Amino acid sequence: MSSTTSHLQSEQAAKRQAIADVQTSNYVFPNSAPNGEHTHATEKLNKSHALGLDKHDPIAHLIKQFEIPSNTIYLDGNSLGPLPISAKKAAMDVVEKQWGEDLITSWNKHAWIDLPTTVGDKIAPLIGAEKGQVICCDSISVNLFKLLASALQLNGSQRHIVLSQEDNFPTDLYMVEGLQQMLGTQQCSLLTCDADELETVIVEKGSEISVLMLTHVNFRSGKIHDMQKLTQLAHEQGVLVIWDLAHSAGAVPVDLDSCKVDFAVGCGYKYLNGGPGAPAFIYAAKRHIAKLKQPLTGWMGHANPFTFDPSYSPDMGIKKFLSGTPSVISMAVLSAALDLFERVNMTQIREKSVAMTTFYQQLIAQAPSLSELVLASPNKASIRGSQLAYKHPHAYALCQALIAQGIIADFRAPDILRFGFSPSFLSFEQLFDSVEKLKVIVESEQYKEPEFNRKNAVT
Structure with a gap:
């Protein structure tokens, strides 16, 4: 060294x-x-x-920026963040003025079409990422499917194991199981172990592991993984890493770029206060983006979606992870909620x-x-x-x-x-x-x- x-x-x-x-x-x-x-x-x-x-x-000045019922002490923001006043105003504006008055012209007039990238760029500094590597879209589950399939292809056919911990959030494990059923165990096979055994398993089975998929903050215990240590150990074995930031983004500092993380997902409705069912996000390191082939090749991921080309040609940037039409109302609400982080x-x-x-x-x-x-x-x-x-x-x-x-x-x-x-x-x-x-x-x-x-x- x-x-x-x-x-x-x-x-x-x-x-x-x-x-x-x-x-x-x-x-x-x-x-x-x-x-x-x-x-x-x-x-x-x-x-x-x-x-x-x-x-x-x-x-303490931030407390006044939220609308929380009186006589309520809300200790569940790690499941669903409360309503920011700015988000409520944004919801009313996008429904009454933008949709209500400007109708379809709002895609251009109010830049609806750019929301996935503009919201992604607001999330980027909260997770230690340069702009252009984060896109807001879909749910964590759907985004994990995209990243898992992309990472398995990127890492070649000689590796097939997706390693995770037994107590990972269930939906993350379910998505691997779904890919395993679709592709067969020779191409995708879920392996789980206790959190304390991860380092040993990474070293012992490194040549077979394609992807290490972990949640940074455990949803039950709240225990934090050492992101840099585990990412570096995985990389030494040729393993790509996906981090789930559901219980980190907006509450725990992470530095994806410095830790050389490959991929990450996170949701918008917990500490980011984007509302129930708020869209999630994808982080993909810029060194990988051009080579990635994600499977949900919807029209918004096309290099030029409004040419309506019958053949798919992916965007060469982070927008390749888009599939269908953005959820404008939800994304506008999340965008307004994220503006609170400019004050802290x-x-x-x-x-x-x-x-x-x-x-x-x-x-x-x-x-x-x-x-x-x-x-x-x-x-x-x-x-x-x-x-x-x-x-x-x-x-x-x-x-x-x-x-x-x-x-x-x-x-x-x-x-x-x-x-x-x-x-x-x-x-x-x-x-x-x-x-x-x-x-x-x-x-x-x-x-x-x-x-x-x-x-x-x-x-």
Whole structure:
């Protein structure tokens, strides 16, 4: 290894560590370590600590940019972000004025046709990507299908394994299974292992692995993978890498270009606050784009879609990943929601996120009545996303009882009560109040009531 390469890797490692172990200088409170690791309590946290943290919060101004019902504490932004006021205005404008008044001329007059690339360019800096490598379209599932098929072709016929971890988000695994059924196991074969075994499997089976497909932040536990380390290890074995950023984009800093990531996907409706069913995005490293052949060759991916050529000729840039007509209303809403990130940077977002998860963790740990809640997330905030997961035998009922009290969290089977912390719209006072209500629910055993134990269709 050359001294230049070694020096560059050292600089990149230092940069990653600085992001991971971000100092919570604006959010000082008892029992908190600099890297957000929970320490043994020496002083009980109280409401005055929460109010003090809010007073010194440098991004508290963002809270006023969201429309959240009164008497609601929303701890589920990692599933569906709340409504930004700017997004509501954009929705009304695109429906009433653009569609309502300008009709089909809006494709040109209001640049509807450019939305996939303009929105992609807004997402790019949030994930450490240069412009021209991100396109907004479709859903994560559809985009994964495109990338998996493209990567398998790009990496040649001698490799057929798609490696992932057993606890990856199910839809990611399902998409590989679908390709496996379509192509046969000689061309596509899913292999999963425990997260702790990934490095070993990559080295031992590297010559057979075509693609490593991982979610950066685990949807249940919130544990963060070391993106640069795993990407580099995969590349040393000739393996291409796809990262799912569903629980990272807008909450956890990532640097796709510096980590030399090949491909990534992410959604627009979680931390990006783009609304239910908001379109997803694709990242493809510019070094690969010209060579890629994605299978869903719809007309919008054509080099010149309005020539209506009967033969397909792909766009040579990131637009080749487009298929059908863009979802204009959804994309316009997402575009407006993304403008909020112009008022903040990802380091500030991460700093508050680390402080919030650490504060919440300590509040639960200091409450004797909550001792049955077992932390399923890493103890160190530096290696977990913007969420906390707790195991409890009555996790579902606890979640429903909280919702009835205006505290919206979520449940993940089989026994996870999950709290999401979106720094843009939450205050520390809200976190304190939510734990106080959780204590009342547990101490009074409200969660045992029949209404909280009936499973809904969406959990």
